[in-house]
Amino acid sequence: MKLKDKVVIVTGSSRGIGAAIALGMASEGAHVVVNYNRDDEGARKICRDIEEMGQQALLMQGDVSRAGSVARLVEQTLKRFDRIDILVNNAGIFVSSPMEDVTEEDWDRIMAVNLKSVFLCSQAVARHMIASKSGGAIINIASISAHLPEVNGGAYTPSKAAVIGLTRLQAIEWAKYNIRVNAISPGPVMTPLQRKAYHSQELLEARNRAIPVKRHGRPEEIAAAAVFLASDDASYITGEEITIDGGSRISMFQLVHQLANRM
Ligand SMILES: NC(=O)c1ccc[n+]([C@@H]2O[C@H](COP(=O)([O-])OP(=O)(O)OC[C@H]3O[C@@H](n4cnc5c(N)ncnc54)[C@H](O)[C@@H]3O)[C@@H](O)[C@H]2O)c1
Numbered sequence: 001m002k003l004k005d006k007v008v009i010v011t012g013s014s015r016g017i018g019a020a021i022a023l024g025m026a027s028e029g030a031h032v033v034v035n036y037n038r039d040d041e042g043a044r045k046i047c048r049d050i051e052e053m054g055q056q057a058l059l060m061q062g063d064v065s066r067a068g069s070v071a072r073l074v075e076q077t078l079k080r081f082d083r084i085d086i087l088v089n090n091a092g093i094f095v096s097s098p099m100e101d102v103t104e105e106d107w108d109r110i111m112a113v114n115l116k117s118v119f120l121c122s123q124a125v126a127r128h129m130i131a132s133k134s135g136g137a138i139i140n141i142a143s144i145s146a147h148l149p150e151v152n153g154g155a156y157t158p159s160k161a162a163v164i165g166l167t168r169l170q171a172i173e174w175a176k177y178n179i180r181v182n183a184i185s186p187g188p189v190m191t192p193l194q195r196k197a198y199h200s201q202e203l204l205e206a207r208n209r210a211i212p213v214k215r216h217g218r219p220e221e222i223a224a225a226a227v228f229l230a231s232d233d234a235s236y237i238t239g240e241e242i243t244i245d246g247g248s249r250i251s252m253f254q255l256v257h258q259l260a261n262r263m
Helices: 016-027 040-052 067-081 104-132 156-177 201-210 219-230 248-262
Strands: 007-010 031-036 057-061 086-089 136-141 179-186 241-244
Touching: 007 016, 007 067, 016 031, 016 040, 016 086, 016 219, 031 040, 031 067, 040 057, 057 067, 067 104, 086 104, 086 219, 104 136, 104 156, 104 179, 136 156, 136 219, 156 179, 179 219, 219 241
Parallel strands: 007 031, 007 086, 031 057, 086 136, 136 179, 179 241
Antiparallel strands: none
16 A cells, blocks of 8 residues: 555546546545546546545545635645645646637636646645645646647647646745655546547547557556655655656657658
């Protein structure tokens, strides 16, 4: 049990990657706060699964892009558990649109959910970790889209690139308080968010062929890295980014080299 009796908040953990992270943390002995925005049924199921593992779960609906909801999330967690050891900033959204058609409303919403929430949640949790001198671990879920532009993804790429920058800044500023901050950048992982991107089976198969390992990732493969970064196994790792993408990122460089050699 690498996380015995640790208290973890996972934002956006009613489904997809967040749900797998919540279950992965619980399977290592942690008690988990399951935050979500709209998906009540999914969140309740994840809480039941955590309790069946013998761990405690706290169900917390709330939009993490709003300071008021974040304050309530942290208050209720402390009221129930009296501590917070680990925060996973996972909540994220994607809105598809060519850059010339992106609306101000969509830009602001993506930036608020994907980036501002990381600022708000990390700050609220770090204030507690600093005051209690407990230290802790924060894990921010970014994306390989931070490095490889997500075409027609509007503000998604800028929001995730900023999450990487914020991770490094938080890591440097909070190292003296023994708070480690790292990012995970998933490549394509099959979740409800990702499934929306495929209008046809052909498109999905074409995407699989383009990934060096020839398949999408599984949420559990992201969760395993989150558990590692949260645990003492990663006690000297901070300000880092782990890319988990079946080789997608490096294959892009390979492609560029191949093209360059032909020119
Ligand atoms: N799936 C992928 O291929 C992939 C790739 C790279 C990065 N990511 C990132 O991983 C994270 C999880 O993605 P996913 O594919 O599991 O998404 P998903 O849509 O399946 O799940 C998103 C979760 O976030 C919650 N959520 C959304 N807005 C929220 C808000 N304002 N407040 C609180 N909760 C909110 C939802 O309730 C849900 O639980 C996101 O940050 C996403 O950008 C995903």
